[in-house]
Amino acid sequence: MADDGAVTLYNNSALTDAKKNPFSIKAGLAQMLRGGAILEVSSVQQAKIAEEAGACSIMVSEPGLRQGIRRMPDPSLIKEIKRAVSIPLMARARVGHFVEAQILEAIGVDYIDESELLALADEDNFINKHNFRCPFICGCRNLGEALRRVREGAAMIRTQGEILGQGNVAETVKNVRNVMKEVRVLNNMDEDEVFAFAKKIAAPYDLVAQIKQMGRLPVVQFAAGGIVTPADAALMMQLGCDGIFVGSEVFDSADPYKRVRGIVQAVRHYNDPHVLVESSCGLEDSMAEPNLSEDRIEQFGRGGE
Template sequence: MADDNAVTLYSNAAITDAKKNPFSIKVAMAQMLRGGAIVEVTSLDQAKIAESAGACCVIVSDPPRAGISRMPDPSLIKEIKQALSIPVMAKARVGHFVEAQILESIGVDYIDESEALAIADESHFINKHNFRVTFVCGCRDLGEALRRVREGAALIRTQGDLKGSGNVMETVRNVRKVMGEIRVLNNMEEMILHFQANSSTL
């Protein structure tokens, strides 16, 4: 882009043909984060500290403020992206595909469709198959995880306490629930598994 302070919303890079953007590449991008620490940052200084401390990726979020929580400032994301050698992730509101277009045009490596921000569309998540970038989504159970994967998410994280209290009880409960549901499916007979897959219980 000619102007570093400008963001092009509707360019050929924002929305791509899914055939040129295989899901396997997105999954490979997600695999790169396995076993590493992803650190949430709100400034360039924090991002540099995270990289020097050994983070495998930083996730840029908007500093806490009054009003509606939304995607971080694009100029901050570009500043961090230029200064770091590790992947950069940024948050977008659930269902807000324009925020996702902006983040993709900036060149982030991952987009977190985050329920921690204000929700733009509570009924419809972003169609992540329309994007070149890898998406991360949260879930509270296996059904939510599978729906996010069907929409194109390559990486699933378990949701925790959205109030920012630091209480991990809800996260632990959701992890146990997802893992328990996976164990149940693993032990099912094929015929029952087929019925379960076609039922509305997930």
């Protein structure tokens, strides 16, 4: 251990030092995206459409890949898109793959995403996000999972739904409601019950107590998965999210700019039905993918057993 109290990890390539990598600054950078839509893009053209339509940030992903393992995008693609747009840029590192995160930070991305269930490099360990200057985004499906990621250093939580790009928002709604319900349950608890609740959800007690005091997560909470219409976006915001992620499937529509612009407007004016009407008009062109998975279709075919 060094004299100044910094713990050297990963062959001296990163330092855990609160003075050099303050979490408050990372959380503040994530707060800047609050009330916005983040678009997943895989080309410079899509990035420019997202920026023109009013996206608050873009997530660079591998082109032509919807299913299977999602690895870190080609650094040359990230650099090319970074030169083409002026809004903040995110890129994905596989869960636990701290070397991919080091590469992304060296490139100069604004945020690193470590939240895809299909992108595992380490099945047991997540990246120690306190080792990086760059803010991290991590996914969750319940409150305990969210708080474990925050303890590891995540500056933004995105409640994750379906990840196959099929436009099914039901899983996202389920998980968002689950997180919000657990927060409400915690708020109504007696102080003595908080210890048992923290143990039950396997979350750090100090963060659980902080949520009870604040009435919300200690970091911004976005929603992701199956959000392809303005109505979907407004639904997530009205359920209590701070913003949304939109998958690259929206670029499969006949007029991607109009669809993305409608979603952005719906996020900004989610409580105004008149704006939602205008944002939803003329978007009858559906996504190419089915809304239900084959398993769900087969289940309903058997009578919903």
